[in-house]
Amino acid sequence: MMDAVPLLRTENLSRHFGGVKALSELTFTVRKGLIQAVIGPNGAGKTTLFNVISGVFPQTSGKVFFQEQEITGLPTHAIARRGLTRTFQNLRLFSEMTVLENIMVGMHLQSRGGFLASAFRLPWVLREEKRIREESLGWLDFVEMTQYANIPAASLPFGKQRILELARGLALKPSLLMLDEPAAGLNIRETEELAALILRIRDNGITVLLVEHDMDLVMGISDHVTVVDQGKKLADGDPETIRNDERVLKAYLGEE
Amino acid sequence: MKRTSLTRTRYGGFAVFALFLLLLPLAVTNDYYLNVLIFIGIHSIIAMGLDLLMGYTGQISLGHAAFFGLGGYISGILSAKGGWTALAGLPLAILGVGLIAWVIGVPTLKLHGHYLAMATLGFGMIVFIFFNELVPLTGGPSGLTGIEGVSVLGFAFDSDLKYYYLVASALLLALLLSINIVRSRVGRALRAIHGSEVASSVLGVNVARFKVAIFVLSAVYAALAGWLYAHYITFLSPSSFGFLFSVKLVTMVVIGSLGSIWGGIFGAALLTSLPEFLFVFEKYETTVFGLILILVMIFMPKGLLRGIEDLVLRILGPRVKGEGSKG
Numbered sequence: 001m002m003d004a005v006p007l008l009r010t011e012n013l014s015r016h017f018g019g020v021k022a023l024s025e026l027t028f029t030v031r032k033g034l035i036q037a038v039i040g041p042n043g044a045g046k047t048t049l050f051n052v053i054s055g056v057f058p059q060t061s062g063k064v065f066f067q068e069q070e071i072t073g074l075p076t077h078a079i080a081r082r083g084l085t086r087t088f089q090n091l092r093l094f095s096e097m098t099v100l101e102n103i104m105v106g107m108h109l110q111s112r113g114g115f116l117a118s119a120f121r122l123p124w125v126l127r128e129e130k131r132i133r134e135e136s137l138g139w140l141d142f143v144e145m146t147q148y149a150n151i152p153a154a155s156l157p158f159g160k161q162r163i164l165e166l167a168r169g170l171a172l173k174p175s176l177l178m179l180d181e182p183a184a185g186l187n188i189r190e191t192e193e194l195a196a197l198i199l200r201i202r203d204n205g206i207t208v209l210l211v212e213h214d215m216d217l218v219m220g221i222s223d224h225v226t227v228v229d230q231g232k233k234l235a236d237g238d239p240e241t242i243r244n245d246e247r248v249l250k251a252y253l254g255e256e
Numbered sequence: 257m258k259r260t261s262l263t264r265t266r267y268g269g270f271a272v273f274a275l276f277l278l279l280l281p282l283a284v285t286n287d288y289y290l291n292v293l294i295f296i297g298i299h300s301i302i303a304m305g306l307d308l309l310m311g312y313t314g315q316i317s318l319g320h321a322a323f324f325g326l327g328g329y330i331s332g333i334l335s336a337k338g339g340w341t342a343l344a345g346l347p348l349a350i351l352g353v354g355l356i357a358w359v360i361g362v363p364t365l366k367l368h369g370h371y372l373a374m375a376t377l378g379f380g381m382i383v384f385i386f387f388n389e390l391v392p393l394t395g396g397p398s399g400l401t402g403i404e405g406v407s408v409l410g411f412a413f414d415s416d417l418k419y420y421y422l423v424a425s426a427l428l429l430a431l432l433l434s435i436n437i438v439r440s441r442v443g444r445a446l447r448a449i450h451g452s453e454v455a456s457s458v459l460g461v462n463v464a465r466f467k468v469a470i471f472v473l474s475a476v477y478a479a480l481a482g483w484l485y486a487h488y489i490t491f492l493s494p495s496s497f498g499f500l501f502s503v504k505l506v507t508m509v510v511i512g513s514l515g516s517i518w519g520g521i522f523g524a525a526l527l528t529s530l531p532e533f534l535f536v537f538e539k540y541e542t543t544v545f546g547l548i549l550i551l552v553m554i555f556m557p558k559g560l561l562r563g564i565e566d567l568v569l570r571i572l573g574p575r576v577k578g579e580g581s582k583g
Contacts, residue, residue, distance in 0.1 A: 094452065094455065096450075105448045113441040128441070129440070
């Protein structure tokens with residue numbers, strides 16, 4: 001496992017908000033083909049880490065490398081173009097659009113119809129539309145949501161909305177899919193289904209990085225766990241090692 | 257088989273509307289009403305473009321009267337001062353306004369909500385001042401006279417009826433392009449931006465580029481409308497392109513139904529014809545429009561077109577449901 005190729009690497013990554021060091025000199029690696037988790041107490045900087053990596057907001061200092069190339073400071077859409085996408089802790093679905101259309105937006109980068117070509121419905125655009133539609137239906141099938149294809153995303157049950165956001169990211173065919181608390185708000189059965197889905201995603205060759213509070217989920221499916229606290233890396237290792245790490249227990253349970 | 261039915265649903269409404277526009281003059285023989293229809297058509301084109309920007313992409317512009325005016329003035333000045341034909345002025349009006357919109361759009365569309373509204377409002381006011389003060393070119397407040405009518409290959413659109421068909425053709429072209437854009441990858445990207453900019457960008461949508469592009473396109477629609485306007489009344493004065501007209505355009509889109517191509521046409525028809533037919537409004541036009549806007553926002557926040565749709569469904573709804581439960 002240790003010799004796996006690094007897919008994503010941060011180097012002394014920091015992000016300050018005024019005087020608050022949300023991320024402080026964080027260096028960590030995501031290896032290709034694994035499910036890796038970032039855990040830590042509330043306010044540890046996990047979501048900030050996601051936001052900086054995905055380009056949602058800039059770092060204060062430090063660097064991010066993706067597939068051996070520096071992506072620090074690139075705009076979000078350019079980072080997506082390289083094969084890195086993510087979901088959000090607070091769902092960011094296109095709620096007025098149908099479930100299928102949400103997935104089709106996920107295939108934006110695998111299609112190229114622009115204003116003119118679309119306005120005049122050139123033959124290649126029509127072929128492309130057909131392909132996008134079929135492949136998007138394929139992704140809906142992958143997450144077993146075909147029956148919801150034509151309803152507005154907003155009218156899905158909450159659990160299905162989470163899965164839709166995940167499927168939308170998959171449609172980009174990313175090398176790295178980052179999931180920000182994918183189990184938040186899900187019941188036990190839904191969480192089990194999510195775990196199975198994440199394992200299937202990994203088996204399809206997509207590396208998964210997740211931030212998650214549900215420890216059963218994290219310990220159950222992760223190949224590698226990174227613990228952060230107060231913006232710093234506290235520990236790094238397989239789930240078993242992390243479970244028995246004293247510093248981790250302290251961070252979660254307090255100093256006493 | 258499936259293909260034909262798909263094509264029918266896609267363009268069914270368009271075909272019916274085209275036929276309607278074709279036959280409408282049979283019912284409207286009075287030149288005055290024809291004149292109102294021409295204005296409705298011109299306003300519809302602007303409203304449709306503005307709806308692509310506001311309804312679909314979720315960006316507001318309070319400066320579209322300026323693009324409308326610029327389209328008219330560019331071609332009008334070339335015609336009145338340079339002796340250009342209307343047709344030769346058209347590409348310049350469109351390219352010129354497109355370029356101006358691009359220059360304005362790149363920095364402006366980085367702003368959100370109220371700030372974007374303020375920036376476009378400011379732009380509109382500056383352009384309005386130019387129309388007034390560049391007297392040698394625009395004729396200033398007293399107006400620009402001597403603009404030629406439209407003639408294509410020796411055929412002059414010199415009657416209201418002929419001009420009506422010219423405007424109707426332009427409207428149908430704009431409508432067709434809008435329908436196609438909305439139902440494409442581009443349309444999905446625009447609606448996605450409306451839904452969530454950050455989610456769009458993590459899926460690879462270049463949000464800034466799409467926002468600028470749709471801003472330019474909506475300005476170009478306004479420029480086309482301005483060109484039609486200038487060469488129809490053959491006289492331009494700045495007062496037609498002020499802030500209040502920008503607000504009226506926004507009202508058309510909002511009342512019609514945001515995010516529905518047909519809504520723009522509906523709103524334009526309503527707001528253009530109302531003051532013509534009920535001239536009691538003359539003094540209170542702005543007040544009445546404000547009132548209509550408030551009432552629509554309170555009772556039909558999705559706009560009149562969708563509001564009426566919902567109302568019909570609500571009235572039919574229980575009956576349909578009832579029958580279902582019996583069966």
